[in-house]
Amino acid sequence: MSKDNIYDTPQLSIAGFRFDRAVASVFPDMIKRSVPGYETIIAMTGTLAERYVQSGSRCYDLGCSLGASTIAMRHHIPHDNCQIIAVDNSEAMLAQCREVLAQDDGRVPVELLFDDVQNVEVTNASMAVLNFTLQFIPVAQRSELLQHIADGLRPGGVLVLSEKVAFEDPQHQQLMIELHHNFKRANGYSDLEISQKRSALEDVLVPETLAVHRQRLRDAGFSSVDVWFQCFNFASLIAIK
Numbered sequence: 001m002s003k004d005n006i007y008d009t010p011q012l013s014i015a016g017f018r019f020d021r022a023v024a025s026v027f028p029d030m031i032k033r034s035v036p037g038y039e040t041i042i043a044m045t046g047t048l049a050e051r052y053v054q055s056g057s058r059c060y061d062l063g064c065s066l067g068a069s070t071i072a073m074r075h076h077i078p079h080d081n082c083q084i085i086a087v088d089n090s091e092a093m094l095a096q097c098r099e100v101l102a103q104d105d106g107r108v109p110v111e112l113l114f115d116d117v118q119n120v121e122v123t124n125a126s127m128a129v130l131n132f133t134l135q136f137i138p139v140a141q142r143s144e145l146l147q148h149i150a151d152g153l154r155p156g157g158v159l160v161l162s163e164k165v166a167f168e169d170p171q172h173q174q175l176m177i178e179l180h181h182n183f184k185r186a187n188g189y190s191d192l193e194i195s196q197k198r199s200a201l202e203d204v205l206v207p208e209t210l211a212v213h214r215q216r217l218r219d220a221g222f223s224s225v226d227v228w229f230q231c232f233n234f235a236s237l238i239a240i241k
């Protein structure tokens with residue numbers, strides 16, 4: 001696995017974060033060292049697939065990157081007549097995802113789509129996954145996307161929504177940011193890397209509070225919504241239709 005050293009030298013001006021070839025080539029290392037609980041969230045995405053995926057239905061991995069959530073679902077779906085649709089709008093990510101999937105021995109068919117998740121038709125679904133993707137969609141477009149997903153899910157279907165989150169209390173917000181940065185430091189990132197990445201993500205990754213996420217999911221028609229995992233400012237919700 002290639003090491004993420006994208007931000008380890010001083011840059012004169014920091015461009016907005018993009019999922020380009022440089023990021024795709026170090027992505028597993030980057031996300032593991034940047035998101036506390038990432039590996040647990042991916043593993044539990046598989047456990048949730050085992051419980052919620054219905055016979056003859058589709059599963060959607062929206063913003064699939066290199067296919068970690070797809071592979072987790074693929075190995076836990078308890079039926080042989082399901083299909084996974086994995087979508088990403090980064091060509092570099094999808095090219096690598098294709099290679100990763102070629103090495104995977106799961107039997108559930110996977111269709112890879114190069115598209116904006118907002119253009120994808122969601123139908124006959126029993127599981128949809130937005131693992132750290134909604135945070136990159138403009139805030140004004142988030143409700144429409146969730147409504148579309150809710151409409152495409154069968155009754156009893158599930159959405160897993162994992163996000164970097166914000167907090168209303170400024171003191172708690174500051175504490176969570178500092179603890180997250182400590183986590184990154186403990187994983188080998190320097191202060192320069194942390195601060196340059198933070199600038200690159202400014203206005204690109206826009207976190208919202210858990211209260212906003214809960215309300216939006218309820219408004220979209222999910223009947224049961226709550227957090228199942230949180231570590232510092234990273235959380236994952238289960239929303240059941």
Ligand SMILES: C[S@@+](CC[C@H](N)C(=O)[O-])C[C@H]1O[C@@H](n2cnc3c(N)ncnc32)[C@H](O)[C@@H]1O
Binds near residue numbers: 064088117
């Ligand atoms: C943090 S990564 C997701 C990680 C992945 N779900 C996982 O669990 O390993 C965010 C991904 O969403 C993709 N993405 C961001 N906005 C998108 C959009 N509007 N449509 C499709 N993909 C998008 C990015 O290209 C990137 O690969």
Ligand SMILES: O=C(O)C(=O)C[C@]1(C(=O)O)C=C[C@@H](O)C=C1
Binds near residue numbers: 035205
């Ligand atoms: O907040 C950070 O520093 C992050 O790196 C978070 C995050 C994410 O949550 O998606 C941002 C971009 C990369 O895709 C990997 C992780």
